[in-house]
Amino acid sequence: MRLKIQHVTRYRFETPVSYGLQQLRKTPKTTPQQQIIAWQTRVEHGRKELAFEDYHHNTVELISFSRGTTELSVISEGEMELTDTAGIVGPHRGPAPLWLYRRSTELTRPRPRVRELLRGSEASPDLEGLHRLMRAIRDAVSYETGISHAGWSAEDALEAGRGVCQDHTHIFLACAREMGLPARYVSGYLMLDDSTSQDAMHAWAEAHIENLGWVGFDVSNGISPDVRYVRVATGLDYAEASPVTGMQTGGTGEALAVRIDVAQQ
Numbered sequence: 001m002r003l004k005i006q007h008v009t010r011y012r013f014e015t016p017v018s019y020g021l022q023q024l025r026k027t028p029k030t031t032p033q034q035q036i037i038a039w040q041t042r043v044e045h046g047r048k049e050l051a052f053e054d055y056h057h058n059t060v061e062l063i064s065f066s067r068g069t070t071e072l073s074v075i076s077e078g079e080m081e082l083t084d085t086a087g088i089v090g091p092h093r094g095p096a097p098l099w100l101y102r103r104s105t106e107l108t109r110p111r112p113r114v115r116e117l118l119r120g121s122e123a124s125p126d127l128e129g130l131h132r133l134m135r136a137i138r139d140a141v142s143y144e145t146g147i148s149h150a151g152w153s154a155e156d157a158l159e160a161g162r163g164v165c166q167d168h169t170h171i172f173l174a175c176a177r178e179m180g181l182p183a184r185y186v187s188g189y190l191m192l193d194d195s196t197s198q199d200a201m202h203a204w205a206e207a208h209i210e211n212l213g214w215v216g217f218d219v220s221n222g223i224s225p226d227v228r229y230v231r232v233a234t235g236l237d238y239a240e241a242s243p244v245t246g247m248q249t250g251g252t253g254e255a256l257a258v259r260i261d262v263a264q265q
Contacts, residue, residue, distance in 0.1 A: 001084075001227045002037070002265040005189050006077040007201075007258075009244065013070045014253025020046075020065030022246030025187070025233040026076040027059035033085050034230060039078030045069040055096045056184075056240065058233040065248060079265060080230050087224025089206060089214035089231075092182075098208060100236070101182035106153060107170050107237040110178040113158040118175045125179045130207055130217060137171050137219045150238060165203040166238050168219035172205040173237065182208040184234045186216065187241040189262050191228040196263040201232065201243055230262075 007026055030036055041048065041061055046069070049062045065072055092098045104110065110118075121136035123129045144162040152160075154174040157167035169185055176183035183205055190202040204218035204225060216225040225231075235241035 001082050003080045003082065003189075003191055003228075003230065004078075004261075004263050004265050005080065005230065006075070006261045007189075007243075008076075008260075009074045010257045011072045011251075012255045012257075013251035015250060016068040016070050017065045017072075017251035018067065018249045020072075020246065020248030020251065021049075022063050022065075022074075022244055024061040024063060024074065024076070024244060025058050025241065026074075026243050027061070027232065028078075028080055028188070029057060029059075029231050029233075031089065031231065033083050033089065035081045037079040037081055039076070041074065041076045044071075044073040044075075046072050046074075056234045057093070057095075058235070058241070065251075070251075082227045082230065084227040087216040087226070088212055089216065091213040092208060098182050101184050101208065102177050102180065103236060104174070104177055105237045105239070107151075107239065108154055108174040108177065110174045111153075111155040113155050114171065114174045115178065117158060117171070118178055121175070123175060123179065125176075125181050125209070127209055127212065127215065130176065130209070130215075133172065133175055134217050134219050134222065137168055137175075138222055141167060141171065143168070143220050150242075165218075165220040169203045169205045170237060172207075172217060172219050176205070176207045184214075185237050185241045186231055186234050187238075187243060188232040189230040189260065191262045191264060196261050198260045198262070199258050201260065202229075203238070203241075204229070206234070 123133035157163040
């Protein structure tokens with residue numbers, strides 16, 4: 001399947017920005033399951049300073065704000081060719097060692113509610129057991145936007161009983177690592193069934209399973225990723241796979257608008 005993607009982020013400020021830098025992780029990965037046909041990132045009222053690949057194999061672009069600007073637009077767009085592998089990504093490839101993905105973070109630490117969910121889920125460190133874990137998380141935390149925020153941990157989401165794909169993913173990672181499995185966060189694009197437009201990237205988990213390698217689990221939709229999913233960035237949690245991180249001085253009264261379009265070609 002071939003998908004056309006456009007990801008537009010626009011910032012407006014009531015007062016001018018004196019200085020600003022951002023790291024972007026919006027360029028899809030190239031893997032046996034997905035190939036970039038064409039991709040580019042354009043910056044209006046700023047400029048691209050450099051690009052590099054981090055230790056998770058994420059393409060990272062560093063952009064700067066034009067001095068005195070009150071508006072910044074970042075447009076990432078292109079076409080992808082995808083092959084359905086039933087969520088199987090395959091063997092681990094460095095440079096980050098596999099053991100790194102067993103490490104907990106503040107967002108994925110296995111606290112009491114995580115351990116309680118794991119005990120009652122009938123989960124096990126194999127394919128079927130991880131699908132059982134995925135179903136248990138969906139039952140425990142209903143999908144609801146506007147409730148959680150980027151700083152919520154897996155424990156916070158379980159306490160609230162509500163959250164979004166980021167929260168579902170953090171809970172899955174906490175449980176999988178508690179069972180001794182390497183597991184990682186994935187951010188990416190998803191072609192929806194009922195709309196081409198959306199206002200945020202999607203998130204899901206991957207766990208490394210013996211004899212299969214990395215396998216994806218989308219808790220929010222209750223499936224392993226198929227040909228509609230485009231992998232962009234991976235990390236130990238949201239903080240390492242976030243599409244945008246950065247800092248600025250000046251530029252008060254910030255307003256942010258995001259539009260993502262994903263459509264089959």
